[in-house]
Structures are given as structure tokens and as C-alpha cells.
Amino acid sequence: MRRTRLTKPIRTIAGLLAGLLFAILAVPLVAQPASEARVGHGFGVVYDAAHEITLTGTVQEVVTRRMPGRPVGMHLFVAGPQGLVDAHVGPFLSKEMKEALHTGTPVEMVGAMASLRGRKYLMVRELNVGGSTVTLRSERGFLLRPHDSSAKTKQTAELESNGGVR
Amino acid sequence: MTFYKSILLLMGLSMLAALVACGGGSHTTTTPPPPTITVTLSAFTGPLAVNSQTPITATTTDTAGVKWSVTCATIGACGTFTAAQTTTGTANKYIAPPSPTTNVVITATSVTTNTISASTSPAITITGAILADGNYAFSLAGEDANGNYYVAGVITIAGNGTTITAGEQDFADFLHDLPDAINPTGSSIAYTADGNVLITLVTCTRTCPAVPDPFIGPGGNGIETLNGTILPLSATGRTFITEFDASASGSGELAPQNAVASAATPAGGYAFVLNGYDPHPNGFSEAVGGIINVDGAGTISGTGSIFDVNDGGATSPSQTVGSTSTVSPSDPFGRVTFTLVTTNFSTIVLVGYIVDSSHIQLVETSDAYGGTLGGVAFSQGANNGTFTVATAANTYVVGLTGFDTTPGVLQLVNQLTLTAGPPGTVTGFLDYNDLASSSGLNAASSPDPITAAAYTVDPSGAGDVTIAGIADSSGVSYNLQLYLDGNGHALAISMDANDVIAGAGFTRGAGPFAATSFTGPYALNVTGADGTNESELDGVGPVSATGAGETIAGTVDLNWFLSSGPTYPARAVTGAFATTGVVASNSVFTGTVTGVDAESCIIVGTCSVDTFSYYLIDVTGDNIAIETDENQLTLGFFLQQ
Numbered sequence: 001m002r003r004t005r006l007t008k009p010i011r012t013i014a015g016l017l018a019g020l021l022f023a024i025l026a027v028p029l030v031a032q033p034a035s036e037a038r039v040g041h042g043f044g045v046v047y048d049a050a051h052e053i054t055l056t057g058t059v060q061e062v063v064t065r066r067m068p069g070r071p072v073g074m075h076l077f078v079a080g081p082q083g084l085v086d087a088h089v090g091p092f093l094s095k096e097m098k099e100a101l102h103t104g105t106p107v108e109m110v111g112a113m114a115s116l117r118g119r120k121y122l123m124v125r126e127l128n129v130g131g132s133t134v135t136l137r138s139e140r141g142f143l144l145r146p147h148d149s150s151a152k153t154k155q156t157a158e159l160e161s162n163g164g165v166r
Numbered sequence: 167m168t169f170y171k172s173i174l175l176l177m178g179l180s181m182l183a184a185l186v187a188c189g190g191g192s193h194t195t196t197t198p199p200p201p202t203i204t205v206t207l208s209a210f211t212g213p214l215a216v217n218s219q220t221p222i223t224a225t226t227t228d229t230a231g232v233k234w235s236v237t238c239a240t241i242g243a244c245g246t247f248t249a250a251q252t253t254t255g256t257a258n259k260y261i262a263p264p265s266p267t268t269n270v271v272i273t274a275t276s277v278t279t280n281t282i283s284a285s286t287s288p289a290i291t292i293t294g295a296i297l298a299d300g301n302y303a304f305s306l307a308g309e310d311a312n313g314n315y316y317v318a319g320v321i322t323i324a325g326n327g328t329t330i331t332a333g334e335q336d337f338a339d340f341l342h343d344l345p346d347a348i349n350p351t352g353s354s355i356a357y358t359a360d361g362n363v364l365i366t367l368v369t370c371t372r373t374c375p376a377v378p379d380p381f382i383g384p385g386g387n388g389i390e391t392l393n394g395t396i397l398p399l400s401a402t403g404r405t406f407i408t409e410f411d412a413s414a415s416g417s418g419e420l421a422p423q424n425a426v427a428s429a430a431t432p433a434g435g436y437a438f439v440l441n442g443y444d445p446h447p448n449g450f451s452e453a454v455g456g457i458i459n460v461d462g463a464g465t466i467s468g469t470g471s472i473f474d475v476n477d478g479g480a481t482s483p484s485q486t487v488g489s490t491s492t493v494s495p496s497d498p499f500g501r502v503t504f505t506l507v508t509t510n511f512s513t514i515v516l517v518g519y520i521v522d523s524s525h526i527q528l529v530e531t532s533d534a535y536g537g538t539l540g541g542v543a544f545s546q547g548a549n550n551g552t553f554t555v556a557t558a559a560n561t562y563v564v565g566l567t568g569f570d571t572t573p574g575v576l577q578l579v580n581q582l583t584l585t586a587g588p589p590g591t592v593t594g595f596l597d598y599n600d601l602a603s604s605s606g607l608n609a610a611s612s613p614d615p616i617t618a619a620a621y622t623v624d625p626s627g628a629g630d631v632t633i634a635g636i637a638d639s640s641g642v643s644y645n646l647q648l649y650l651d652g653n654g655h656a657l658a659i660s661m662d663a664n665d666v667i668a669g670a671g672f673t674r675g676a677g678p679f680a681a682t683s684f685t686g687p688y689a690l691n692v693t694g695a696d697g698t699n700e701s702e703l704d705g706v707g708p709v710s711a712t713g714a715g716e717t718i719a720g721t722v723d724l725n726w727f728l729s730s731g732p733t734y735p736a737r738a739v740t741g742a743f744a745t746t747g748v749v750a751s752n753s754v755f756t757g758t759v760t761g762v763d764a765e766s767c768i769i770v771g772t773c774s775v776d777t778f779s780y781y782l783i784d785v786t787g788d789n790i791a792i793e794t795d796e797n798q799l800t801l802g803f804f805l806q807q
Contacts, residue, residue: 039634039635039643039645040634040635040636040637040642040643040644040645040662041643041644041662041663041664042479042570042571042642042643042644042645042660042662042663042664042665043570043572043576043578043598043600043603043642043644043662043664043665044570044571044572044576044600044664044665045570045571045572045664046571046663046664047571047664064698065698066697066698068796069602069607069796070602071572071573071601071602072573072574072601072602072697072698072699072700073573073574073699073700088573090573090574091573091574091698091699091700092574116572116602116603117602117603123571137571138448138450138478138479140450140478140479140480140571140663140664141479141571141664142450142451142478142479142569142570142571142666143569143571143573143574144448144449144450145312145313145314145340145443145449
């Protein structure tokens with residue numbers, strides 16, 4: 001086998017070629033994500049709908065004050081077979097539902113566990129109190145604003161056919 | 167007398183004569199007394215408008231010049247000068263304070279002899295700016311008792327800015343789509359002591375005269391109260407507004423309507439963005455963005471049009487806009503309707519109020535889709551079809567609001583620098599806040615540097631820019647769509663599973679950016695939510711920034727929805743900003759704002775000092791500011807014109 005010792009100019013050219021090869025490879029590697037499916041998940045906590053759980057228990061404490069580093073809105077500390085759970089029900093509960101929640105209230109909750117700054121909590125999607133169930137989150141974990149459930153459609157007023165109101 | 171005595175006398179007289187002679191000599195070399203210093207002022211008369219800049223010149227015999235000062239009825243808020251000291255004949259400028267005042271007297275004092283001065287006389291008055299007569303388009307987005315609401319409309323102002331003679335509006339919240347007229351009877355305009363404008367609009371259901379709309383206003387009285395701050399350097403009366411009553415709180419804009427543009431049917435491309443809820447009864451947060459290309463006379467073929475949707479975290483990019491889509495001619499108030507037939511959604515009808523040739527305010531009205539959406543469209547003119555990766559390369563500043571899965575409301579400000587490459591890159595900074603997580607507390611730094619790989623532009627060149635996988639130091643990774651108009655605006659929505667946010671922004675102007683960029687009078691608009699219940703709050707007011715002094719001061723009229731007030735006029739606002747460092751050199755200043763935190767100011771009684779980042783848009787200091795602690799959600803807009 002014949003061996004060839006690379007002279008300096010040849011090594012330089014080989015180095016440039018290697019660099020060019022890396023550069024060629026690097027371009028698609030860098031550019032690739034843009035053409036792939038979206039890679040970002042966003043700012044919120046991941047709601048793991050595939051691992052929803054149902055918890056039952058008794059409210060030990062209703063916390064409405066702000067707890068820095070924890071999700072804004074009402075938290076229920078619920079004791080049950082699974083221990084004490086920090087259940088986040090959010091700021092948009094109806095007045096009636098807020099009044100129904102106090103220490104000792106039995107509740108059933110459907111949701112997904114999540115972690116924020118090292119603390120685990122239940123992102124409650126459905127809350128059942130006294131046989132009344134309210135949906136607090138969408139199946140993707142977004143909090144829902146309360147609204148008048150008796151209003152099934154929007155109330156509208158059609159414009160005059162002359163093109164506008166005066 | 168002896169001869170000897172005579173000699174002595176002669177010598178004495180000679181010496182005396184010599185002394186007298188010498189004395190006479192010294193008199194001729196003594197410096198004459200200095201001429202009396204004089205100071206006079208150029209003609210200066212009032213009244214002047216708030217924030218106006220008026221030349222004034224001192225003529226003085228003092229070679230050191232004069233020092234300038236001003237007094238008025240409101241001590242400490244009498245205005246400033248572009249120069250503290252000038253030499254004779256050098257023009258200075260008096261900058262009137264941001265709020266009205268009286269008994270303003272300007273004085274130029276000799277530097278050398280401070281007892282010599284000249285003052286303007288008689289004392290002048292600083293008046294608030296007024297809205298000129300004509301049609302104004304307005305829009306608001308915020309929260310009412312049913313969640314988010316959106317309203318847009320047009321009012322006719324007359325009587326030298328004191329009366330409203332006509333108008334119409336479209337209102338949408340989760341339960342209502344309400345096209346209403348504005349009743350001149352009961353509607354009014356007033357100007358308040360802080361220089362703000364207070365607009366009362368009495369609505370009529372459909373046409374006037376009729377009963378006030380029972381779904382509008384406190385207790386259903388049909389009355390909206392708007393509070394506005396006219397942008398201090400706006401020649402046309404562009405005004406930040408908020409709803410300032412107990413029925414709702416929202417932020418938006420009032421702007422003069424261009425008569426020619428508002429009479430024409432929209433044509434050409436429009437970049438647009440919408441925010442709100444999907445159809446009843448779901449009410450999932452929804453953001454919609456895209457391009458509407460009106461490529462026929464009132465018709466939309468779909469070519470050059472794009473419709474992207476983020477519906478509660480379910481993203482539907484690049485929906486086709488069908489060829490049966492249309493836009494109507496405008497009515498006498500510049501009201502048009504876009505009827506959009508899209509691939510996967512029911513027909514969406516957007517009411518648009520034409521502001522001018524560059525933009526249209528949008529509200530979804532009663533339609534087959536049934537959502538609750540509001541937003542804005544910016545005209546691309548003839549730019550549709552011309553956008554490329556190369557032409558999209560620029561630096562953009564965008565502010566977005568919406569919701570995420572953590573607790574609810576999310577705010578984000580991005581500075582995005584797009585480099586075409588190859589390889590293309592995206593760099594810049596972000597600040598975000600959702601009250602449980604923020605760049606100020608979670609990221610390695612605030613503003614937090616971000617990077618993303620190459621961006622893409624839609625193949626048709628419509629101006630839809632995809633930026634995927636934007637990452638910061640805290641582990642956040644997100645996707646944005648930008649919609650460009652090619653005229654200095656960038657609209658944006660997120661396309662993420664865990665958030666739904668949308669907003670408007672700008673192409674950042676050319677530098678250089680310096681401390682002095684953020685100088686002078688600004689109108690401030692803040693919008694956000696408190697830290698406990700996420701109740702909406704909005705405020706407007708006049709503020710001044712001192713540039714190298716690195717401070718801001720002014721007032722805002724605050725509406726904290728669902729609080730006991732809920733309106734709180736003339737709250738003092740102060741702030742500070744650092745204009746040095748790496749981030750500042752990239753046109754992002756960091757600092758504080760004190761006075762807009764609703765809970766600490768109103769309930770506790772002592773305002774918290776909140777941390778903010780100011781993202782500059784241009785060299786005149788216009789910027790989008792965001793609160794980066796987790797005390798409250800606040801997005802602030804400082805604009806001059």
C-alpha cells in the first residue's frame with residue numbers, strides 16, 4: 001500500500017474541504033427546523049390530557065390569596081386517598097361555586113398533574129361539588145371564562161339593509 | 167522767612183505738585199465701571215397647548231449668557247427647556263408641561279449677575295390639546311362581565327371639539343354582537359384637568375332615536391365612557407383611549423378618519439390579526455392572523471390570502487380563503503364588511519371601520535362562525551406577492567397578549583431580528599409574564615436573549631413569516647407567525663399548543679439609539695390584569711421622559727375592572743430606566759414603573775416599584791414596555807405621534 005504524506009498545502013486544502021463539508025452539512029442542519037413541524041410548545045404548563053386522573057376528597061383549605069410562584073386564582077387543598085393535593089381551579093369560578101367551597105366540602109376533580117417551579121399541583125379540568133359539575137378548562141388545559149349557561153346563542157341585532165346604522 | 171525755609175517750602179510745594187501730577191496720571195488708567203448688564207426676551211405669548219415646544223430667545227450683554235427657569239401655578243410641573251443655559255441670541259425652546267396649568271412665567275437670568283433678569287409678561291396659560299372637528303375611528307379591546315369584548319366605530323366631532331353629532335359602532339362580547347348608532351343627544355366631550363379627554367357615547371339599538379342599548383354600559387344604561395390622551399406630537403389628534411366606566415375596561419385608539427380612504431372600498435392586500443374566543447358555548451381562547459388580499463372589485467379570489475388559526479392550542483395554519491369571499495363598499499361612516507369563507511371554519515364576517523389608507527379596525531359580527539374576535543388590519547398596498555426571505559429580513563418589535571395554560575393571561579414582548587442568511591437566523595430578546603412565570607424571575611436575564619433557526623416566508627409572497635422554535639434561556643420554546651404590511655407594521659400570533667396570544671408591532675426604526683432617544687412628552691397606555699384575580703386594568707395619561715436623566719413622570723387615569731372604584735383618575739406614575747449596557751445598546755432599556763400596580767396602589771396604599779423592560783421602536787423613544795416581575799400583568803405603550 002502506498003502511503004502519501006500530506007504536505008502543508010495539501011493539508012490546508014483538505015482542511016478547507018473539511019470545513020466546506022461541515023458548512024454544507026451545517027446549513028441544512030440549521031435550516032431544517034424551520035421546515036419541520038413546529039417545535040415550540042409555548043409558554044404555559046403542558047396539560048397532559050393522556051394522563052388525566054380523577055381525584056376525590058375533602059377540601060382542607062380554600063386559598064384565594066396570591067401565592068407567588070403558583071398559578072393565579074383559587075387553589076383547593078384537598079385531602080383524599082392520594083394524600084393532600086394542591087388543586088388549581090383558577091380565578092374564574094362562578095360566585096355560586098365559590099360560595100359552595102369551604103373546609104370540609106367533598107369534591108371530585110378531573111384533571112392532570114403538572115409541575116411549576118418544583119411544586120406539583122392538579123390542573124383541574126372538571127370540578128364536581130354537591131352533584132354539580134363545572135368545566136374549568138378545555139381539553140388542552142386552557143382556563144374557560146364563566147358565562148351564562150342559559151344563553152345558548154349570541155344575542156344579535158341585524159343592521160339595516162341600507163348599509164349601516166345612523 | 168529765611169532763605170532756608172523758603173527752599174524747604176519750595177521743595178514741599180514741588181513735591182505736592184508732583185504728587186498731584188502723579189495722582190492725575192493714575193486716574194487715566196483706572197478701569198471704568200462695568201456697563202450695566204441687560205437681558206431682554208423675544209416676544210412670547212400664550213395660551214400654549216400641553217407638550218408644545220415654543221422657541222424663545224434671550225438677548226443679553228452678559229457674555230456668559232443666561233440661565234432659564236419657569237414658574238407656574240402647579241409647582242414642579244411647569245415645563246422644561248431644551249437648554250438650561252444659552253448665550254445671547256441663541257434660540258431655546260420652552261417645552262410646555264404634559265398637563266394644563268396657569269400663571270406660567272418664563273425667566274432668563276444673567277449668569278454673571280443673578281439679580282438681572284427678564285421675564286415673560288403677561289403670564290400665560292397651558293391648555294389641554296383638543297380634538298379637531300371631523301370623523302374619528304375608534305376601537306377598544308378589554309374585559310366586560312362576559313369576558314373579553316371588542317368594539318369599533320366612528321364618531322363625528324363638531325363644535326371645536328366639544329360635541330358629538332353622529333356615529334355608529336359594532337360591539338362584540340361572548341354573548342352579544344351589537345351594531346349600534348351613537349345618539350348625539352347625551353353624547354359629549356370634555357377635557358379634564360390632567361389634559362385628558364373624556365368622551366361620553368350614548369348608544370342606540372340599531373338606529374337613533376331609540377332606546378339605549380341595554381347590553382352596553384353600567385347597569386345597561388347604554389352609555390360608554392371613554393378616557394383619552396392625545397399623543398403629544400400628533401398633528402392630527404391620534405389618541406390613546408380606554409373605556410372608563412364600571413361596565414368594562416379596555417384599551418384602544420381613537421384616530422382621525424381619512425374621508426377619501428373611508429369612502430373607498432378596500433383594495434389590495436391587508437395583513438390582519440384577531441384575538442378573542444371561538445364560538446359559543448366553548449369560548450376557547452383564539453387567535454387568528456393572516457392576509458386578506460382584495461384582488462378584485464370587492465372580491466377576494468383567495469390568491470395571496472392566508473388564514474392561520476390558533477384555537478385553544480389547536481393550530482390550523484394556512485387555511486385557504488375561498489373565492490366567494492368578499493368585501494362590501496363602505497357606508498357613510500367608513501364601515502365595511504369582510505365575508506371570509508375559509509377551509510375548515512364557517513363563514514366569518516368581520517366589520518371593518520376604515521381609519522385611513524393604512525389601517526382598518528376589525529370586529530367580528532353576527533355570522534355563521536359565532537366567535538368573539540376583534541383586531542386590526544394594515545394595508546399592504548401593492549406589496550402583496552412581493553415578500554421574500556430577503557425583504558422580510560429586519561428587526562421587529564411586537565407586543566402580544568392572550569392566554570396560556572398555566573393560570574390564564576399571558577403577555578409577551580419580542581424584539582426579533584431576522585437575518586436572511588444563508589444560513590438564516592432569528593435573534594433578539596423577549597420578556598414575558600403570566601403571573602406564575604416570567605422572564606424576570608425564570609430566565610437567566612431580562613430581557614432574555616432568544617434564538618431561532620431560519621425563518622420562512624409563504625411561497626406566494628403574501629407576507630406570512632413563520633418563525634418556529636424560538637428558544638430562550640429558561641426553556642421556553644414557541645412559534646410565531648408574523649404578518650407584514652411592508653409599511654412598517656408587523657402583526658403576530660403564536661402557533662403553540664400551550665398558549666394563544668396575538669398582537670401588533672412595528673418594524674424597528676434605524677438607530678442610533680441612545681439615552682436621549684427616550685426624551686420628552688409621551689402618551690402612555692397601560693393594559694393588563696391584577697395579580698390575584700386577573701381582573702382587567704387599563705390606563706391612559708400624559709408622561710414625560712428625561713432621556714439621560716433616565717426617569718419618567720406623569721399621571722394615568724386607571725380603570726381596574728371589578729374593583730370598587732372602578733375608575734381612579736390622575737394616579738401619579740414615575741419610573742426609571744437604564745440606558746447603558748449590552749441590552750440598552752440593542753435598544754431595550756430596563757428599569758421600573760411605579761404607580762400602575764392596582765393592588766398595591768389602591769388597596770395597600772403604597773405603590774410597588776415594578777420592574778419593566780422598555781423595547782424601543784424608533785429613535786424618538788416610542789416603545790412597548792412590559793412588566794417582568796409577577797406582581798401584575800402590565801403592557802405599556804409610550805408613543806409621541
